[in-house]
Amino acid sequence: MSDSARAQRDVDHVTYYDNEFAERAVRDLPEQRVTRRTAYLELLRRERRRSVLELGAGPGRDGEAIAGAGFDYTGVDLAPRSVAACRSSGLETHVASVLDLPFPTGSFDAGWTMSTLLHIANSDLHRAVAEIVRVLRPGAPLAIGLWGDEESREEYWNDGGHFGPPRFFSIRSDQALHDALRRFGSVEQTATWPGRGSMHYQWVVLRTPAQRGAGA
Numbered sequence: 001m002s003d004s005a006r007a008q009r010d011v012d013h014v015t016y017y018d019n020e021f022a023e024r025a026v027r028d029l030p031e032q033r034v035t036r037r038t039a040y041l042e043l044l045r046r047e048r049r050r051s052v053l054e055l056g057a058g059p060g061r062d063g064e065a066i067a068g069a070g071f072d073y074t075g076v077d078l079a080p081r082s083v084a085a086c087r088s089s090g091l092e093t094h095v096a097s098v099l100d101l102p103f104p105t106g107s108f109d110a111g112w113t114m115s116t117l118l119h120i121a122n123s124d125l126h127r128a129v130a131e132i133v134r135v136l137r138p139g140a141p142l143a144i145g146l147w148g149d150e151e152s153r154e155e156y157w158n159d160g161g162h163f164g165p166p167r168f169f170s171i172r173s174d175q176a177l178h179d180a181l182r183r184f185g186s187v188e189q190t191a192t193w194p195g196r197g198s199m200h201y202q203w204v205v206l207r208t209p210a211q212r213g214a215g216a
């Protein structure tokens with residue numbers, strides 16, 4: 001994706017999510033996500049991990065649960081209103097892109113990113129995952145949730161202009177997603193649950209290599 005196309009896509013996402021955050025904030029999360037989140041936080045406790053970075057915090061629905069469970073939570077999101085909403089709930093959150101994170105290498109014990117890497121084109125996915133892995137400590141787990149389908153495709157979704165311009169989505173098959181992630185570590189957990197039409201939600205826990213530089 002060219003720099004100008006990426007910049008326009010980001011502007012469109014900020015417009016959309018800045019308009020949508022209040023509605024999203026009160027939307028219940030699917031039971032499957034909550035169940036997986038609870039189990040993931042248990043894994044982090046067993047591994048004595050303290051700090052969790054969320055990529056694409058949105059209005060903080062997962063962030064509140066992660067911080068509420070006693071972890072040191074930090075979130076980033078492109079959309080300033082979502083970040084302001086998180087901050088007003090007491091969550092440490094910053095306006096930043098997953099493609100350029102404002103943290104030193106090896107800052108966090110674990111990562112969490114739901115429904116966000118689907119806004120990153122396949123041509124940028126390597127850069128995004130490499131940047132996330134950079135700011136995690138070696139051996140850290142990274143939980144990823146995305147909308148997927150049997151066939152990969154990139155497209156714009158239009159909600160009729162209610163919240164803003166059409167949003168860019170990269171929908172990946174399970175195989176394509178797992179193949180892309182395996183370049184960065186081992187795919188430790190996978191699961192899916194049904195969504196709209198032929199789509200399904202993809203859950204992955206990626207384990208980053210125990211030594212920096214191995215794997216990717």
Ligand SMILES: C[S@@+](CC[C@H](N)C(=O)[O-])C[C@H]1O[C@@H](n2cnc3c(N)ncnc32)[C@H](O)[C@@H]1O
Nearest residue numbers: 017056057058077078079097098114115116119
């Ligand atoms: C579908 S929402 C999901 C929000 C939250 N994770 C949730 O499940 O409610 C996608 C989020 O990703 C954010 N986003 C889109 N592109 C991003 C990027 N390049 N870096 C960081 N956040 C991004 C959007 O602003 C939006 O808050």
